[in-house]
Every structure is written in structure tokens, then in C-alpha cells.
């Protein structure tokens with residue numbers, strides 16, 4: 001039997017939305033720690049959210065090119081995963097994994113066949129790969145922009161690589177994404193919001209329901 005689809009809802013900011021997301025059936029939740037993001041949460045609030053989530057759902061803290069002290073601070077909170085969503089090199093990802101002692105998900109921005117080829121460099125140093133749309137030039141952050149990309153580029157990936165798919169997914173598009181791309185998991189942030197940084201219960205529930213039906 002195929003592995004069950006992993007569903008990650010990213011950008012959770014409050015215990016109330018954490019409860020909604022768990023009740024809706026998410027496998028993993030993401031907490032953003034990046035001040036330019038409308039989903040940014042402080043280390044103190046992430047500590048509270050991780051404590052509330054422990055044993056109920058996998059937790060992931062999303063960082064962008066973090067320095068060593070941020071990695072240490074986040075690792076001390078005991079998340080299941082750290083997601084690296086910046087321009088970290090394979091060498092830096094390996095160093096962060098060694099320092100944190102936490103599973104690492106590396107986001108790789110995709111806009112061309114050359115970008116897809118970059119995935120190979122992270123296979124040895126990350127525990128999971130997340131493919132996301134390459135942000136448009138001038139964007140103030142590297143993700144969470146609701147941007148999609150040409151999924152057919154992913155045909156060049158070795159099919160044995162279990163990757164997560166993100167980038168502009170919504171309750172309306174997630175089923176098509178799953179049947180077309182056949183990812184190991186799906187990840188969404190802005191597609192389940194009513195405004196930037198404001199999660200919508202009904203959109204979260206619809207996303208998970210539609211993903212489960214397709215996966």
C-alpha cells in the first residue's frame with residue numbers, strides 16, 4: 001500500500017487555530033519565525049504552541065537563513081522539524097542539522113529545470129525536501145506568497161525521492177496537484193487564509209478534506 005499523504009498547514013499563530021487544524025486532521029503544523037512574514041511568531045509563542053501540539057501533531061519551525069544562535073534557541077524548544085526556507089547551501093544545511101539535532105526539511109525554490117537539479121545536492125544533508133515556487137524578483141520574503149509553479153518540471157526528479165509540494169496550493173487546487181504530481185506530502189499557508197496571516201477555519205478544513213480525498 002502507498003504511504004499515506006502528509007498534510008502540513010503552515011503559519012499557525014494561535015492555540016485556537018492549532019486546535020482547529022489538529023481537529024481537521026493535519027499531520028504537521030508549521031510555525032514561522034521570520035519577522036518579515038505576516039505569520040511571524042516569537043520564540044516565546046512558538047514555545048507555547050509546541051507544548052500545546054506535542055503528542056498530537058508533528059511540529060515544524062520555519063526559518064530563513066538562520067544564524068547559529070537562532071538555530072540553538074529553536075532547537076531547545078523541541079520541535080520535530082526545522083524547515084529551512086532561505087538560500088542555505090548544502091554545507092550550511094548539514095551544519096544546522098548537526099547543531100540542532102532535529103530533522104531538517106529543506107525548501108528548494110523551483111522556476112526552471114536548473115532549479116530542479118539543485119534538489120540532488122540536499123538529499124544527503126536534509127531529511128526531507130520541500131519544493132516551492134521560486135519567489136518573483138523583488139519579493140520581500142522567499143515563501144508564503146501564494147505563488148504556483150509549473151509542476152511538469154518535477155517530472156525530472158527521481159521518482160524515489162519523497163518530496164513535499166508547496167506553492168500557492170488552495171482547497172480548489174490541492175486534489176489536482178496530488179493526482180498530477182503524486183507528492184509524498186502537501187504544504188499550504190496563504191491558500192487557507194482570509195487575509196495575509198489570518199487562517200480561516202473553513203478553508204483549512206476544506207483543504208484537508210480535499211487533499212485526503214485525492215491522496
Ligand SMILES: O=C(O)c1ccccc1N[C@@H]1O[C@H](COP(=O)(O)O)[C@@H](O)[C@H]1O
Nearest residue numbers: 010037143144145146167168188189190
Ligand atoms: O509564510 C511565509 O510568510 C513564509 C515566509 C518565508 C519563508 C517561507 C514562508 N512560507 C512557506 O512558503 C510555502 C508556500 O506557502 P504558500 O502556500 O504559497 O503561501 C510554505 O511552506 C510556507 O510555509
